[in-house]
Amino acid sequence: MPQSPRIAVYPGSFDPLHEGHLDIMRRCRPLFDEVVVAVLGNEGKAPLFTVDERVQMLRELLPEHGDGFRVESFSGLLVQFIDQIGACAIVRGLRAVSDFEYEFQMALMNRRLNPRIETVFMTPREEFSFVSSRLVKEVFRLGGDLRGLVPDPVLRRLRERLPPQSVTV
Ligand code: PNS
Numbered sequence: 001m002p003q004s005p006r007i008a009v010y011p012g013s014f015d016p017l018h019e020g021h022l023d024i025m026r027r028c029r030p031l032f033d034e035v036v037v038a039v040l041g042n043e044g045k046a047p048l049f050t051v052d053e054r055v056q057m058l059r060e061l062l063p064e065h066g067d068g069f070r071v072e073s074f075s076g077l078l079v080q081f082i083d084q085i086g087a088c089a090i091v092r093g094l095r096a097v098s099d100f101e102y103e104f105q106m107a108l109m110n111r112r113l114n115p116r117i118e119t120v121f122m123t124p125r126e127e128f129s130f131v132s133s134r135l136v137k138e139v140f141r142l143g144g145d146l147r148g149l150v151p152d153p154v155l156r157r158l159r160e161r162l163p164p165q166s167v168t169v
Pocket of ligand 1: 079105
């Protein structure tokens with residue numbers, strides 16, 4: 001009997017996308033037939049980039065990393081989105097022990113909401129283990145060098161969005 005494709009969802013805010021995210025995407029891709037990168041439309045959290053901009057940046061960058069990726073946005077419950085697209089797993093990156101509590105809670109809540117869905121934790125390369133979207137924005141605002149931590153198209157958009165005059169020290 002033909003098996004249905006194993007689809008994983010890699011959800012996040014991606015505000016903005018950084019090299020740690022891309023590393024997780026590359027690592028999980030061979031484990032599944034397709035990886036859907038799902039951008040949360042969390043306009044309530046006042047993101048720096050709109051959901052459309054975040055989706056666009058991902059769509060621009062992912063082709064460099066091979067086939068089998070799809071980028072979508074979602075709102076509402078992650079487990080509902082996962083059901084809609086017929087995925088079987090959630091991929092989340094675990095950088096350090098400090099991520100664990102929040103991730104563990106989410107994994108258990110998602111399992112409670114939909115026992116069919118497994119959460120798979122993956123660790124990024126050590127050199128990205130300290131990189132977060134929050135720190136990327138803070139360091140950029142304060143004029144720090146983010147080369148190698150954020151892909152060039154994202155860096156370009158950060159420069160457009162946060163020009164030097166917006167720096168507050
Ligand atoms: O990159 P982030 O911001 O840590 O990602 C968090 C995300 C998007 C995975 C999480 O906030 C989420 O799944 N939100 C959708 C709403 C939902 O399902 N909430 C219950 C989670 S247990």
